[in-house]
Amino acid sequence: MKKWILILLLASLTINCSYDDEVNINQQLIGEWKWIESSGGIQGEILNPQTTGENRNIEITSDKIKYYTNGILTSEFDYYLQKGESIRTNEKTDLMIYENDRKQSIVLNGNKLILYDECYDCYQNEYIKD
Template identity: 45%
Template sequence: MKKILVLTLIAFLTLNCSGDDDAEISSTILGQWNWIKSTGGIAGITYTPKSTGENRKIIISSDSIKYFTNGDLISKIKYTIELRDVYNEPHELIVPEHLGIIQFFELDKNKLILTDYCNDCFVSEYVKE
């Protein structure tokens, strides 16, 4: 009987802790972000608002990301934050609910850096609005 009680307690604590971590991770990237630049691809191209004539913005809520170009809503995707083992190290990733590119994210003060999880893909930088 004691073993069942201990196992139940451990399971309960484990489930409660994992939910708190997800909320803490997600809240760090919430908000409105203005696009600074994107670099990458096989040719190592750099795109900026000046070179493209586009002002891009993303709005990240607790369960979705809205993508805007020149003030127009282009798309909205549902996502989750997942901790995955990548190259033998744990990384927090933005994982779209349906089709889309999985991305690493990194915060550097008021800058959000999104790195596509694929070879020769892009790194996009945003500044907090």
Template identity: 35%
Template sequence: MKKYLLFLIFSLLISCNNDDNSSANNRLEGKWSWIKTSGGFGGPGYPEASSQKIVIEISNTTIKTYANGTLIKDQKYFIRTKESIFGGNKKMIVIDKGSSITQETYIDRSYEIKGKKLFLAEECLDCSTSEYDRIK
């Protein structure tokens, strides 16, 4: 009987893992630090070149953008699965512009989370893709 109990405990221990793709790590919500931007009209961009530390904080309803610790944008958003210009259907961040026509334009962005990295791709020809690292 002791052998079976030890075998059961051992089996449970080896079946547990610390997978970076767990649901907690695969969530869009959290704080993300900008690493780089590539492509688009402006070409590549890096925090070192811009002298700005950009952090985005995503809740289940808002995206707050900070530059060097100062809030510069506070936007409501929702997630939609839409056809991507890159092919197939992808989950996209869509900014809620409300009924105002004076709000800034915003291009929908498809997103992908790989481990502790977030990739945001603007859904337009010759637009950019930005990479972020999860802070928390």
């Protein structure tokens, strides 16, 4: 009997920790983010406000992401978060999955956000929290 209680307790802790991680990353994502740079593609190009003449921002809510260029809304998508294997690292990571099935892996480091397109020869997009 004690063995079963211990197993149930450990399973409960594991599930709760996983849920807490998802809630935590979602809360950290919410807000306005200023674009710093995008790099990648077949040619390995580097794009930033100086090279493009554009100021790009994203606004993330708990279920939507809005893209702005020079203050004008250019696109808006529903999204959800999910743990999944990244093609970049072949490891489980946090993924942002859009309504059109586009996926980006998420790296958060303080006030810096990197969204990696989950496709080959695609881009990594770097932002800082506004």
